[in-house]
Amino acid sequence: MHNKTLLLVDGMAAVYRAFYAIKNLKTSKGVPSNAIFGFVRMIDQLKKAWNPSHLVVVFDGGLPAERLELVPDYKGNRSPMPDELRMQLDGINEYLEAASVPSIRRDACEADDIMATLAVDAADESVRVLLATHDKDLFQLVNANTKIVPVTGKYEIMGCEEILIKTGVDPTQIVDWLALIGDSADNIKGVPGVGPKTATKLLTEYGTVEKLWPHINELHGNKLKESLGASWDIVVRNQKMVKLYTELDGIPDWSGYSVAAPQVGKLLRFYEKFEFHDFARNLREPELF
Numbered sequence: 001m002h003n004k005t006l007l008l009v010d011g012m013a014a015v016y017r018a019f020y021a022i023k024n025l026k027t028s029k030g031v032p033s034n035a036i037f038g039f040v041r042m043i044d045q046l047k048k049a050w051n052p053s054h055l056v057v058v059f060d061g062g063l064p065a066e067r068l069e070l071v072p073d074y075k076g077n078r079s080p081m082p083d084e085l086r087m088q089l090d091g092i093n094e095y096l097e098a099a100s101v102p103s104i105r106r107d108a109c110e111a112d113d114i115m116a117t118l119a120v121d122a123a124d125e126s127v128r129v130l131l132a133t134h135d136k137d138l139f140q141l142v143n144a145n146t147k148i149v150p151v152t153g154k155y156e157i158m159g160c161e162e163i164l165i166k167t168g169v170d171p172t173q174i175v176d177w178l179a180l181i182g183d184s185a186d187n188i189k190g191v192p193g194v195g196p197k198t199a200t201k202l203l204t205e206y207g208t209v210e211k212l213w214p215h216i217n218e219l220h221g222n223k224l225k226e227s228l229g230a231s232w233d234i235v236v237r238n239q240k241m242v243k244l245y246t247e248l249d250g251i252p253d254w255s256g257y258s259v260a261a262p263q264v265g266k267l268l269r270f271y272e273k274f275e276f277h278d279f280a281r282n283l284r285e286p287e288l289f
Contacts, residue, residue: 006122006254007052008115010133011059011103014042014151015092017134019085033274035088040095040279045153047259050130054122056257057096058114059105064245070237077187091274098266102257106250112137114251116244119146122254130157137178137186137242139163142171168200176209179238188241191231193223209235 018038025034047055067074096103104114112135119129123145131138132151139158142148148158160171169177180199182190194202202219206212216228228235264283271280 004053005050005128005130006054006118006257007046007050007056007130007132008118009043009046009055009057010111010115010131010135010138010151011057012111013134014039014057014132015085015089017151018042019082019088027273027275031274032084032088033091033276035085036091036095036274037276039092040099040276042151042153043099043101046132046149046151049153049155050149052130052259054127054254054257055101055259056118056254057101057103058111058118059103060109060111061105062108062110064108064110064113067241070241071188073187074241075186077184095267095270097263098270099262100260104252106248109248113245113248116141116246117248117251118254120246127254136167136174137183137244139167139171140174140242140244167196169203173203173208175239175243176203178242179209179235182238183242186241188238189234190238191227191235193227198224209239 015035018041019035022034022038025037026032043057046052063074093103095101106114112133115131115133115138119131119141123129123141123143126145129141129146130149131141131146132149132153134151138148142158142160142163144160148163150156158166163169163171163174167174167177177196177199178188178190180191180194180202181196182188202212203209206215212228213232216225219225219228262283268280268283271277271283
């Protein structure tokens with residue numbers, strides 16, 4: 001049994017999910033509030049579902065120079081943030097402060113790497129770590145102490161067995177699996193002709209891409225041999241792209257993110273400002289059961 005649970009929330013994943021899940025929600029003054037409302041509900045659902053002792057919301061702070069050097073158009077395929085969402089970010093930060101929910105953002109650091117640094121440190125101390133995310137890059141962190149949960153707060157959990165069922169490979173093989181297939185969401189191209197099923201088959205047989213390399217000429221199918229041979233530099237590059245940084249400097253210790261009581265007066269004023277009447281009522285009159 002774990003005495004402590006650290007819940008790490010992928011902030012932008014939650015923000016975007018909230019924005020697109022809830023349509024046309026505005027205050028009586030016409031101020032958009034759909035992303036804020038959905039985000040507040042997600043944090044509330046996550047806390048109720050997992051009862052963490054420690055909690056932090058992690059936001060992207062930009063792309064690391066090392067990855068941009070390897071792939072100059074890394075994540076260059078993503079659409080700009082909608083204006084109606086951007087104008088709600090201050091409100092989300094206002095909520096986090098009033099609710100006493102810690103958040104972290106570092107310039108030129110991706111949320112995944114911050115989450116990875118915190119997760120590895122906490123898991124090493126036998127803390128139960130839950131990563132609220134939809135990003136398959138974070139599958140590589142899953143182990144006996146670290147699991148994936150959805151940002152929506154639904155009661156689903158992905159451990160090593162669930163990762164194996166979903167991808168066909170063990171979490172320790174996820175970096176190599178993504179190195180072979182690429183990641184279209186991040187604009188990282190993989191080996192032409194190698195999809196998830198082929199990558200899973202290769203890694204099931206050889207274990208790692210390093211062990212696969214000497215046996216390329218023994219593979220069935222000339223196209224596969226040629227494609228892997230011609231693209232091996234891409235595979236090696238992709239390993240560096242998708243492997244998360246777990247030793248970022250300047251990240252506060254996970255133990256400083258204890259769950260705290262909200263600033264009730266401040267939070268009530270926030271709810272009233274955005275006309276979240278149910279949230280305000282629940283704060284005034286907590287449920288007894």
